[in-house]
Amino acid sequence: MFTSFLIKYAEIGVKGKNRYLFEDALVHQIKYALKKCEGDFLVHKSQGRIYVEAAGEFDYEDTVAQLEKVFGISGICPVVSVEDEGFEKLCETVVAYIADVYPDRNKTFKVHSRRARKNYPKESMEVNADLGEVILRAYPEMSVDVHDPDILLNIEIREKIHIYSKVIPGPGGMPVGTGGKAMLLLSGGIDSPVAGYMIAKRGVKLDAVYFHAPPYTSDRAKQKVVDLARIVSRYTGPIYLHVISFTDIQLYIYEKCPHEELTIIMRRYMMRIAEHIAKETGCLGLITGESIGQVASQTMNSLIATNEVCELPVYRPLIGFDKQEIVEVANKIGTFETSILPYEDCCTTFVAKHPVTKPNVKFIRRHEHNLDEKIDELVRIALETDELIIVEET
Amino acid sequence: MEVYLDNSATTRVFPEVAELMTKIMCVDYGNPSSLHRKGMEAEQYLTYAKQTFAKLMKVDEKEIYFTSGGTESDNMAIMGCAMANNRRGKHLITTQVEHPAVLNTMRHMESIGYRVTYLPVNSYGQVSLEELQRQMRQDTILVSIMHTNNEVGALQPVEEAGALIKRMNPNTLFHVDAVQGFGKAKIYPKRMNIDLMSASGHKIHAPKGIGLLYVGDKVKIHPIVHGGGQQRNLRSGTDNVPGAAGMAKAAELLFAHYEEDVKRLYECKRYFMQEIRKLEGVQINGLIPGKSDGEGTAPHIVSVSFKGVRSEVLLHALEEDNIYVSAGSACAARKPQPSQTLKAMGMEGTLLESTIRFSFSVYTTREEIDYTLRALYDKIPMLRKYTRR
Numbered sequence: 001m002f003t004s005f006l007i008k009y010a011e012i013g014v015k016g017k018n019r020y021l022f023e024d025a026l027v028h029q030i031k032y033a034l035k036k037c038e039g040d041f042l043v044h045k046s047q048g049r050i051y052v053e054a055a056g057e058f059d060y061e062d063t064v065a066q067l068e069k070v071f072g073i074s075g076i077c078p079v080v081s082v083e084d085e086g087f088e089k090l091c092e093t094v095v096a097y098i099a100d101v102y103p104d105r106n107k108t109f110k111v112h113s114r115r116a117r118k119n120y121p122k123e124s125m126e127v128n129a130d131l132g133e134v135i136l137r138a139y140p141e142m143s144v145d146v147h148d149p150d151i152l153l154n155i156e157i158r159e160k161i162h163i164y165s166k167v168i169p170g171p172g173g174m175p176v177g178t179g180g181k182a183m184l185l186l187s188g189g190i191d192s193p194v195a196g197y198m199i200a201k202r203g204v205k206l207d208a209v210y211f212h213a214p215p216y217t218s219d220r221a222k223q224k225v226v227d228l229a230r231i232v233s234r235y236t237g238p239i240y241l242h243v244i245s246f247t248d249i250q251l252y253i254y255e256k257c258p259h260e261e262l263t264i265i266m267r268r269y270m271m272r273i274a275e276h277i278a279k280e281t282g283c284l285g286l287i288t289g290e291s292i293g294q295v296a297s298q299t300m301n302s303l304i305a306t307n308e309v310c311e312l313p314v315y316r317p318l319i320g321f322d323k324q325e326i327v328e329v330a331n332k333i334g335t336f337e338t339s340i341l342p343y344e345d346c347c348t349t350f351v352a353k354h355p356v357t358k359p360n361v362k363f364i365r366r367h368e369h370n371l372d373e374k375i376d377e378l379v380r381i382a383l384e385t386d387e388l389i390i391v392e393e394t
Numbered sequence: 395m396e397v398y399l400d401n402s403a404t405t406r407v408f409p410e411v412a413e414l415m416t417k418i419m420c421v422d423y424g425n426p427s428s429l430h431r432k433g434m435e436a437e438q439y440l441t442y443a444k445q446t447f448a449k450l451m452k453v454d455e456k457e458i459y460f461t462s463g464g465t466e467s468d469n470m471a472i473m474g475c476a477m478a479n480n481r482r483g484k485h486l487i488t489t490q491v492e493h494p495a496v497l498n499t500m501r502h503m504e505s506i507g508y509r510v511t512y513l514p515v516n517s518y519g520q521v522s523l524e525e526l527q528r529q530m531r532q533d534t535i536l537v538s539i540m541h542t543n544n545e546v547g548a549l550q551p552v553e554e555a556g557a558l559i560k561r562m563n564p565n566t567l568f569h570v571d572a573v574q575g576f577g578k579a580k581i582y583p584k585r586m587n588i589d590l591m592s593a594s595g596h597k598i599h600a601p602k603g604i605g606l607l608y609v610g611d612k613v614k615i616h617p618i619v620h621g622g623g624q625q626r627n628l629r630s631g632t633d634n635v636p637g638a639a640g641m642a643k644a645a646e647l648l649f650a651h652y653e654e655d656v657k658r659l660y661e662c663k664r665y666f667m668q669e670i671r672k673l674e675g676v677q678i679n680g681l682i683p684g685k686s687d688g689e690g691t692a693p694h695i696v697s698v699s700f701k702g703v704r705s706e707v708l709l710h711a712l713e714e715d716n717i718y719v720s721a722g723s724a725c726a727a728r729k730p731q732p733s734q735t736l737k738a739m740g741m742e743g744t745l746l747e748s749t750i751r752f753s754f755s756v757y758t759t760r761e762e763i764d765y766t767l768r769a770l771y772d773k774i775p776m777l778r779k780y781t782r783r
Contacts, residue, residue, distance in 0.1 A: 215710030251780055350780070 001080055001100055002060060005067065006164060007050040008075035011174060025175035025203075026050060026072040032237055033066040036393070047116075053081075064168060069235050071201050072178075073170030077154075080163045087122065090161060091134045094153070097163055098135065098142075108145035109135065113155035120157050127155060174203030176236050181205040182315060183278035184287040185270060186241070188225045188343065191289025191318055193232050193335040194326050198317040199287045200236040207281055208239050208391075209274045211246040216350075221343035229391040231335050238392040242277050245385055246270070249378045250350065256370040260356045263297045264364060265371075267306045269379065275310045276383060285313045291321050296355040305359045396716040397762040401597075402544055402574060402695055402753035403720055408599045411643045415601070415636040426633045427624065436635045443642035450649055451591075452582045453608060459629050460638045463605035464573035465495040466619075467592035468538075470607055470629065471569040472499045474615040475536050475590065476508060482565060483533025489513045489521045489550070490738040492540050496571055497734070500538070513539075519548030519680045519739050523558055530562040537568050541575030545735040545751060546680030547695030549579070556587030567613060573597055573605075577648045578656060578693055589613045595641035598648055599755070604637030648756070655756050659693035662754050662763060666696055669767050673774055675701035679736065679749065699741075699749045703777045708750055711777060715769045720751040 009026060027043050027050060034041045039058025044051055052067070060078075067076045082093050098105065113127040122130070131153075132144055156162040184196040186208040196206050210225045222243065233239045253265050274286055290298045297306070307314060318326055330336035368375075398406065418439055424432035426440050441455075448455040461467045476486060488500050490512045500510045511529045513521045521539060530537075537559050539550050552570050559568050569590040572581055576593040583591050590613060595604035609615055609628070621630030648655070664687050667678055679697040682690045700708060705721035712719055732746040741749075752766070 215707050215712075215714060218706070218710050219713075254780055 001097075002078040003081050004051055004053040004079045004162075005063070006077040006079050006162075007052060007067070007073055008077065008167065008170070009050070009072050010074035010172060022072070022175060022178055023050065025178045026070070029070050029072065029175045029177070029237070030067065033070050034063065037062045037066050039063070051079075068168065068170060070175075071171055071173035071203065071235065072175035074172050075167040075170055077164040077167050081160045082163070084120075084157070084161055087130070090155075091131065093161075094131055094155070094163060095134065095138045098139065098151075098153075101166060102151065105139045106141050107150040108143050108148075109151040109153055110144065110146050110149035111135070111153050111155060113157065116156065116158045127157070131155065171201065171235070173201035176200055176203060177205050179203030179205075180284045181207060181282060182285040182287050183274050183281070183283040184208040185274050185289075186210050186225055186229060187289070188221055188228065188339070189289065190323075190330050190336065190339040191291065191294075191326055192287075193228045193289075193339065194329045194333070195287050195289035195315075195317050196232050197235060197329065197333050197335075199315050200232070206232065206236050206239050206287075207242070207278070207283055209242040209244060209277055211244050211270055211273075213247045213250055214245070216247065216250075218343055220341075224338060224341050224343055226389060226391055227338050228335055229389075230393050231333070231338065233391055234393045235333065238390055240281070241389045241391050243387040243389060244273055244382050245387075246382065249375070249382060252371060252374060252378055254350055257367045259352045260354060261359060261364060261367060263351055263355050264302055264305050264359050265368060267297055268309045268364070268368070269375075271306055271309050271314070273379060273382060275312055277386065278312060283312070285315050286310060287315045287317070289318055289326075290316045291318045291323075291326065294323065296357045299357050301358040302356075305361050305364050308361065395762070395765055396718075397766055398718050399752045399754060399758065399762075399766060400718045400720045401755035401758075402751065404596045404602065405599045405755050406757060407596075407601055407640075408644055408647055410647060411600050411640045414643050415640040418636040418639055422635075424635075426635060427622070436633075439635050439639040440633055443638040446642035446646055447606060447608075450645055451608060453584060454611065456626070457608055457611055459607045459609055459625050460634060460641075461605045461607055461629060462603055462634075463596070464493070464571070464592050464594035465605075467573075467594070467605045467607040468493070468495040468569075468571055469499050470618050471590040471592060471609075471615075472496065472503065472536065472538060473618050474628075475567050475569070475613065476503055477618075478614040478616040479535040479567070480508075483531075483535045484508045485511070485531055485534045487511045487513065487526065487529055487534055487537040489515060489539055491515050491519060491521075491543050491545075491548070491735040492538070493544055493571060493573065495573075496538055496540070515548070515738050517740050518682050519543050519546050519735065520682075521550055521555075523551060523554055526555060527558060527562065530559065530566065532563065534563060534566045537566060539568075539570060541570050541572040541581060542578065542692045542695070543680070543735060544574045544695075545733055546697040546739070547574075547692035547753075548680045549575070549691055552581075552588065553586045560587045574692065574695070577645065577652075578659070580652070583608050583610065590615075595637060595644065598641070598644050600641040600644040601637065604634055604641045606638075606641070651756075656693050659754055659756075659758075660688065662758055662760070663688050663693060663696055665760070666752065666763050666767070669763075670696075670698060670770065673700070673770065675778075677701070677745065679739070679741070694754045696752045696754075697736075697749060698752065699745045700774055701745065701748060702781055703748050703774060704781075705748055705750050707777060708748075708773065711773045712766070712769055715765075717766050717769055720753070721749070 023045055030043050040055040042053045080097055111128045111131045113124045115124050151165050153165045179202050182204050184206050186192045200206050208229055212222050229239045229241050249269055257265050293299055422435050424436035426437035444455040444458045447458045486508055504510050513525050515521050539555055541552055542549055556568050559566050567589045570588045571592045573594045577598040589610045591608040593606050596602040617628050619630050624630050624633055677699040709721050736746050
């Protein structure tokens with residue numbers, strides 16, 4: 001029945017002279033998302049709107065599912081488009097449309113028509129009134145409410161006549177790429193994919209870095225991170241995932257530094273390495289899944305210690321979230337099931353029984369000097385052996 | 395060098411087996427149930443397979459049923475017999491160290507109204523016959539005991555158990571899960587009072603997806619898979635001709651040099667154990683006291699606990715040198731929970747997480763074992779240095 005979609009977008013509308021940049025990015029992201037769907041689609045801007053038109057057969061459910069993942073879309077309206085074959089024919093089409101879309105018709109409605117083609121024989125107000133009458137006659141259980149109708153039936157008279165009433169909510173946010181690029185520290189847990197998703201939703205393209213510590217973390221743990229990146233990439237497009245071998249750095253810290261500070265110092269090096277790659281690849285910030293107080297390394301004191309090693313801003317979108325709230329988003333975006341697979345990540349391998357919760361930055365800095373002899377060399381090797389995986393949902 | 399020491403998880407398929415199966419899949423691909431020549435040709439492979447196992451096990455070919463693998467064989471034996479004999483009683487006996495294919499089927503039987511006794515084992519993994527005798531009752535319809543334990547290689551006294559069971563209650567059926575033992579030991583069901591016996595293809599160099607169940611001709615059993623009535627209506631479903639023929643071929647090849655292979659496997663095991671004892675803080679599990687050379691245990695399995703080393707980490711460390719082993723058993727390794735077998739043998743907390751299983755096959759060479767030992771000498775001290783404090 002439906003042959004096209006009208007795409008509604010919220011914030012882009014208010015972007016002034018930059019507006020076309022955002023619209024073009026949205027068109028680009030929609031085209032990218034629809035590549036995964038069966039069928040050919042024409043995506044175009046016209047009179048301040050974006051339309052997705054299917055050329056021939058297409059899978060409706062699949063298409064909607066893909067559009068629901070495109071940031072920047074606030075609503076998806078499935079549209080029925082028909083040739084203009086006279087008003088009577090239009091009445092029949094509208095009656096049939098209501099029967100199809102609303103099995104339960106105990107509802108109020110309002111007809112809202114627009115006449116872009118001004119030579120159409122009836123004026124908009126006339127079309128509204130006449131169609132309203134036809135609908136009431138066909139479905140006596142329905143009634144008109146012009147202030148707060150359950151169904152707002154839109155009739156657009158252009159070359160063709162477009163009918164739509166349903167709005168499927170989109171994810172909101174802004175088209176990926178309009179906000180620059182950031183580097184996500186991806187661990188394999190529940191939080192970091194969600195953090196990446198939330199920042200990407202603001203139009204930010206994602207790169208990611210994962211710290212691999214064989215033999216303490218397995219190939220399955222690494223595969224799990226790739227799988228998570230792939231799920232996030234359904235929303236963000238391709239993700240460049242940097243896999244850094246971290247074992248030697250981790251063992252060196254283990255050898256030279258107080259055990260309670262191991263996790264903090266390790267995280268400081270992760271931030272440094274992530275920032276290094278970020279700067280080289282044009283990222284404008286780092287993203288982590290930290291949330292205040294969740295674990296010892298995420299207390300406010302600990303965050304001072306991990307934050308101070310970076311110049312780039314560190315975005316922590318989950319900072320005020322409870323675990324349950326994070327889990328809800330993880331479930332919504334489909335990363336939860338993968339995140340809870342039981343493979344050890346490198347943060348838990350050597351974690352102390354009682355890690356510091358209120359690290360003193362001065363002590364941490366002093367203890368880091370224990371590493372002076374070899375750490376630069378180890379970091380250099382880690383950066384040189386960076387394995388780049390381009391992750392994309394195909 | 396690649397060293398595969400996880401042969402209790404699965405084995406490499408013999409080239410002759412793959413060759414025969416390719417021919418069956420690409421040329422003689424008929425359905426044995428078809429009336430035409432193409433069907434008859436296929437049927438002959440099936441007959442060959444049944445005859446091969448009948449000869450190797452000294453049973454009748456009518457008593458061999460092909461299944462999708464060891465798990466299905468175990469399910470079929472336990473559920474099929476329990477259902478067919480439930481008017482005589484609802485009591486089943488098994489051990490605490492069975493494979494999940496038996497243990498979880500038994501738990502299912504409990505959930506549908508049967509009573510199950512799980513026999514304990516001693517510190518080297520063997521079940522006690524006295525305890526079995528104590529637990530046998532008039533309404534005991536089936537006893538299921540594994541031949542070779544998959545995690546530590548303990549051999550159960552199945553022959554003695556068979557005699558005991560039949561003496562106590564001739565009506566009680568005896569099932570043996572021989573998935574790990576088949577091909578490594580000579581098991582003759584009829585001489586050992588075994589009524590049902592499970593075996594699996596991929597543990598003996600045939601592919602995954604094929605197994606068999608020996609069902610003695612007097613055994614009362616119901617099918618658990620219903621359909622077109624193949625295999626004397628006990629196991630419906632189009633016959634897996636390539637699988638059955640491949641498994642038969644593998645068994646044939648294996649038994650052709652049975653004596654020397656088993657001797658060589660024991661030599662490998664003895665040598666490996668002797669050399670690994672040179673490391674400090676090492677404990678070999680499942681050995682019978684006073685028989686430190688492994689006498690009375692399976693020829694191909696060595697279970698070793700390395701104190702202070704987490705098994706998962708050691709496994710991945712060996713993987714870096716292309717050595718493949720198992721932490722506990724492959725079936726248990728994906729779920730990080732302590733091994734039931736080792737627990738039943740009375741092993742303590744930290745050692746449970748430090749146990750590695752090495753399992754050999756006819757392909758295992760002395761050179762591979764030396765390479766593995768060198769890797770262990772190299773890695774164990776390093777891994778012990780970096781442990782969770």
